[in-house]
Amino acid sequence: MADRKSGAGDTVVIKKYANRRLYNTATSAYVTLEDLARMVREGVDFVVYDAKTNDDLTRQILTQIIFEEESRGEALLPVQFLRQLIGFYGGQMQGVLPSYLEMSLDAFTRQQEQMRGQFSKAFGAAPGAGLLDEAVKRNMAMFAEAMKIWPGFNAAGAGRPAAAPPPEQAAADPLDEMRRQMDQMRAQLDSLSGKKGG
Incomplete structure (x- = not known):
């Protein structure tokens, strides 16, 4: 799948590299899980792909965000x-x-x-x-x-x-x-x- 840049209402493409860094192709900047959590809260739709294999990692990254939130005392799930x-x-x-x-x-x-x-x-x-x-x-x-x-x-x-x-x-x-x-x-x-x- 080709990289897509985000316009108004488009899905933002995030690339995950081997060094575990996440790259926002819309802003041409590296982002953190915290940045992605903020994007979710703001209603920004994004997908995460492995930069090398192009595998869809969105579910894994969203699960990591939940884990991070739960780990820092923001417990939501009983x-x-x-x-x-x-x-x-x-x-x-x-x-x-x-x-x-x-x-x-x-x-x-x-x-x-x-x-x-x-x-x-x-x-x-x-x-x-x-x-x-x-x-x-x-x-x-x-x-x-x-x-x-x-x-x-x-x-x-x-x-x-x-x-x-x-x-x-x-x-x-x-x-x-x-x-x-x-x-x-x-x-x-x-x-x-x-x-x-x-």
Whole structure:
């Protein structure tokens, strides 16, 4: 893939060299993981390629950024969540989990934006820290509720495989069962979003 320079709205190409240095082809400057984390927060889309092999390293670099943030005391991911996440690798749900997590975080982000908009309308300015903290707590509770309907994330079954389905469900196609669970989760998220937004 050829190098692409970034224009307005384009994806920035970052090259990773053998010496582990990261080079931003849009600005023609070396960058750090901290710089890339700032770009993520600012909504700048980027991809990372190995400078020699041209392999896509974006996922690895984003994972490194999360590791760095967690290491410096900016802990965001609960230990139990990390244990459960690791438990899904190699399992039946590995193919479905990424889209589930992405959809859940999208719903969470939409809720945050709605709340900020409501606060702005009500107070004519950015919300106070206490009000925003309360909104975050409510959203986390909504997220936790949504997680309960997904097998394996249920707090009662933490660290253990989900209970076996009833015999009439056991014969069903696993793909149909996953679709049913996704539909159920979507309905739950929609109903929770309706309650919080209303």
